[in-house]
Amino acid sequence: MNRRQFCKTSVAAGVAATFPLLAACGDKATMAVDVDTSIAAVALDGSAIELEKAAIKELTDAMQGPVMLADHADYNSARTIWNGMHDKHPALIARCLNSNDVCNAVSFARDNNVLLAVRGGGHSWPGKSVCEGGLMLDLSAMNTVEVNADDRRAFAGGGSLLNALDNAALEHGLITTAGVVSHTGVGGFTLGGGFGRLNRKHGLAVDNLMGVEIVTADGQVRHVTAETDPDLYWAVRGGGGNFGVVTQFEFQLHPFERKLLSGSIVWPIDQIRDVLEFYGEWAQGLVDDLYVGPAILTMPDGTGVVLMEVVYSGDPVVGEKLLEPLRNIGKPIDDSVGLQDYMIMQTQEDAAFGHGIRSYAKSGMVKEFTQGLVDAMIDSYVPDPRAALFSHTAGGAVSRVGELDTAFPHRNAELMLVFAGGWMDAEDDAGGIEAIRNSYYALEPFMGGYYTNINFDGEAAAGNYGPAYDRLARIKGNVDPDNLFRLNSNVKPKI
Template sequence: MNTIGEATLGELAQSLRGDLIRPGDEAYDEARSIWNGAHDKRPALIVRCHGVADVLRTVEFARSEGLPLAVRGGGHSIPGFSTVDNGVVLDLSPMNAVRVDPGRQTVTAQAGALWRDVDAETQAFGLAVTGGLVSSTGIAGFTLGGGIGWLVRRCGLTCDNLIAADIVTADGQYLRVSADERPDLLWALRGGGGNFGVVTSFEFRLHEVGPTVFAGLVFYPGEHAERILRTFPRQAPDELSMVINMTTAPPAPFLPAEVHGKPIVAVVGMWSGRPEDGDAATRPFRNLAPVITDLFAPMPYTAMQTLLDPLFPRGMWNYFRSAFFDSLDDAADSLVPEYAAVPNPLSELHIHHLGGAMSRIAGDATAFATRDREYLLNVVARAADADGYPAAVSWARAATDALSSDATTYVNFTGEASEDRVRASYPKATYDRLVSVKESYDPSNLFRLNQNIKTN
């Protein structure tokens, strides 16, 4: 790191409304930690921004001092992009205001907001937008990478519903982005990641959802995994989004003690149409094999949005890998053996059923261009600490390669920052267009701690 004088740091601190945190400060260890325990880095400075002026000042400081800059929203970055050694962390978490316009059916949320913040406000008006499967996920990185959640088949990706944004660029400009103002940048923000600046607020289109949905989980014995994959219904109404989770039974009170610690398949999903229609709509997914426990029922939308939170606590060592694909029969052939080889009870295979509204948007309409695949595999490789982590990572790589070694990946479910994995997330024409936008707004690649689009 460049040596920065105390006078320079004092000047920076005086210019901020927020907090400047340095090594040795009482708040430092808490401030530097992120959700993914696999990344334990020591930033030189952490700036907790309280407004756009703090963001402008921090970007200017990092640029002028030649320091690497990590931008943190919710801090859930799987590859650890929300922290950095010997650089600056721009922490947006204090900027978490959410404002709903029920008449226009829109919501404007600052970039430090989490999905539980957005859901709480929008559901007060019976409205929602596709959000994260875990409510502690930040809205920012999730949106910029695409955004797959329980409303993806009915409402499209989160980025499909992004109608405007405010952004601070590498040269210190504060820009409004919409279909009428800098549409090239709006296109890139819809799936191109954090490459183009610090988005300080997002404006989303909302949809009438809830307050009650029909949702939950049904559990099957793990030995029926192949049968479930081969008989899983290929068609579903747009109001129904489902995930197959090939996992290990936790010691939960809603599961019989005799299955605890054993392989189990959970089919998880949400029907967002009329609640009274939910039982019939989900029934084909709840009779795929002998049932251990069926927990589908009417529940608040906000309850479904937090249902998986206990399974994803802060501090685990996480590594994700992903692959889009079309055939569940192919998945049965390749993934059932990988499921049998799972390295520990914390690791699991998720298969997301896509299609619906997401697939009816043209592939070149947003930077998220993979619209024609029916399913997405997300390999969730986890360990409680460093000892089990290498085996979990190796298993995750083997599982995606078994399905397809050259499949298109999803940037939000990619655990490493390698250039080939980034390029595998976009068709060539999309990637080339992203390079062009990058050259316009960040030619020096100040914003490189992300799934990086490199300029020519």
């Protein structure tokens, strides 16, 4: 522990020891709301406004969860999201404990014309779940997942994390598609599409979404399914956080054998051509049970590697046979593929993508893994431990859903490429971002469209949603005509 940390901890411990009743008073008691003044805030359009403390007190009284201003003991931890690059200070944070709290917070934002950020799991790469001067609606306490094993359904709170979803389902020998870092939020992940290691077999997260409970801009709680509200049900399956705050997600689960063939095969960078050229042909005919995608990384010592992450969710004997040709490429330096618990794979990247890392990312959809793309991947590789190229394999069940059956627009992509990197020091921001952008721009001619959830540079949503955009804009016009939910890959309301 360094001196600063030591001092902070000692002071905190000292304060807690001296004022033990502070903790017992509860969160609400620490907020100064009895003075009839206002606090500075930011409006929906970005202009400066004042929020009456009386209105904040009214919100505080109506909510079961705490409303935190800057002087609240938990304010700093509450405003902190996963990506350390986004150090923003909301005017107030409403930590919701239930749907009624969400209704109150949404109504407060609307009635007071204050900028609104919605935080699920807090993993927004571009930092959309926190805002400067606005209201941060914090769902982190709505994090439970319940499973109805008989109906094969999971009910996940709007602020739950993927590890809670995976673990709750696995307890019953069931599963649904979840992403590759277990501390990512179910909320943002699902609403944007939801790629994971089982998506070739079971589809994206949105393909398993049977319904949501959502609070819309008018403060109403709606139970949305294909039957009750086909438009909104369609829109939340890919349209991101544009339509309201989801307080509960209902997922379809599938029978699952949690021990499966999985791991990574790693080659030195000088074998990259053999590996990628082989993959380009071999990946065309993959069975749905096999998820395998390339990544190109630079180790801290500057050594480059190309690797394939493998998950085979069928009979392991069959999987071993299918993987033989891949394993016979060149001379791998590591091969960890073996029979292991699914959660080993699902948590293996948790530490590398730990909270507080400063991170930048771009993404692009690849329809065909062509020779041109292989050449460009090889030619554009520059050793830099700050920048890596990952992929999410799609195809299979993902591509069997019609282009306009959900609001997720990239059904014909075989692969999503993710250009991402992380570092701890702010001084690396410019260099790290430049390295990632260079790698992205070199491959841009081979990609079309991006992942809504990885929209760092504010790319317009309209082109990316293509033919789905008009319907999205009309639904947005119906449920959020004033664009209250705008901190996202924003769909402009069509009225």
